[in-house]
Amino acid sequence: MRSSVIKGLLMIRHEVVLGQASKDLESIAYNVSTTHNVSINRRVTFTAIDTKSAQLALDQAADASVPSPRSPIVLCFGGQTGKTVTVSRHLYDSYGLLRRHLGHTILFLDCSENDARAIVNGVTKRTNSGLLVDIACYNGPRSFVLAGNALSITKAEAESNNRSIKVTKLSNSHAYYSHLVDGILEDLATLAGSISVRPPMMRVETCTRDQSWTSFTGEEIVKHTQEPVRFSNVAERIAACLPYAVWLEAGPYLDQEGDRPK
Numbered sequence: 001m002r003s004s005v006i007k008g009l010l011m012i013r014h015e016v017v018l019g020q021a022s023k024d025l026e027s028i029a030y031n032v033s034t035t036h037n038v039s040i041n042r043r044v045t046f047t048a049i050d051t052k053s054a055q056l057a058l059d060q061a062a063d064a065s066v067p068s069p070r071s072p073i074v075l076c077f078g079g080q081t082g083k084t085v086t087v088s089r090h091l092y093d094s095y096g097l098l099r100r101h102l103g104h105t106i107l108f109l110d111c112s113e114n115d116a117r118a119i120v121n122g123v124t125k126r127t128n129s130g131l132l133v134d135i136a137c138y139n140g141p142r143s144f145v146l147a148g149n150a151l152s153i154t155k156a157e158a159e160s161n162n163r164s165i166k167v168t169k170l171s172n173s174h175a176y177y178s179h180l181v182d183g184i185l186e187d188l189a190t191l192a193g194s195i196s197v198r199p200p201m202m203r204v205e206t207c208t209r210d211q212s213w214t215s216f217t218g219e220e221i222v223k224h225t226q227e228p229v230r231f232s233n234v235a236e237r238i239a240a241c242l243p244y245a246v247w248l249e250a251g252p253y254l255d256q257e258g259d260r261p262k
Helices: 002-018 025-035 051-059 089-094 096-102 113-124 150-162 179-193 218-226 231-241
Strands: 073-077 105-110 133-140 143-148 166-170 246-250
Touching: 105 113, 105 150, 113 133, 113 143, 113 150, 133 150, 133 231, 143 150, 150 166, 179 218
Parallel strands: 073 246
Antiparallel strands: 105 143, 105 166, 133 143
16 A cells, blocks of 8 residues: 555656656756655655656655655754853852952954964963863864963963954853863862762763763763863764754843843
8 A cells, every 4th residue: 555655756756857857857856855745754865867867766665665864853952152251250249259250251263273272372382371261162163262261361362363264252151071070070070979969861962072982970070061062073972873853042031132031
């Protein structure tokens, strides 16, 4: 029954589409890709060099069709935004330790990774200058975030301007994923070690360089706080194993200025 229905659909496609001899194969392929019924749950795949070979492939394809795979869903959970403090404002304002170690600036760069590293080297090349920036986020091939104190970020901005690189200074009051969190790591390790994290019920890919975490422990949390976010790496890993996935960003709704609507 299923085979005969599929064969009938293919015959209709043969008469309606391939019967138009004036159209070349490229136009036919485009027409099929833009007008096919996405609710049909079976597909056939074949190659052809002209309309005759396409007709032959369709004649032989009825019994070779396979169910179309369901597209998996990838949920992306975002972190900091340009104007949102993701730790409690009361907590941040109440404790000098947080303000002293996290009260810094971050800078978005639109450039290649080589240029981003050159800017970092340009800021830190002077010995005893007290200037230091880190690449805190690898968001994409041309999307990087630098973290540092105000003077260091000002220097990084100047280095970027000298190279005609587009930059945006983000107004976060703190900068994770860099040397700026070194002062809280010991206490964070104690706190993180007191938390028991249950194994996830669904697959989780962490924003790490080579592979995702194999376990969720206090030690991993501390490392993640200090090391850069490798979103571009995890995106490439997921795309390689789930090429037909649907990506959804999960996070707070923000307006065009990066703020939560009141």
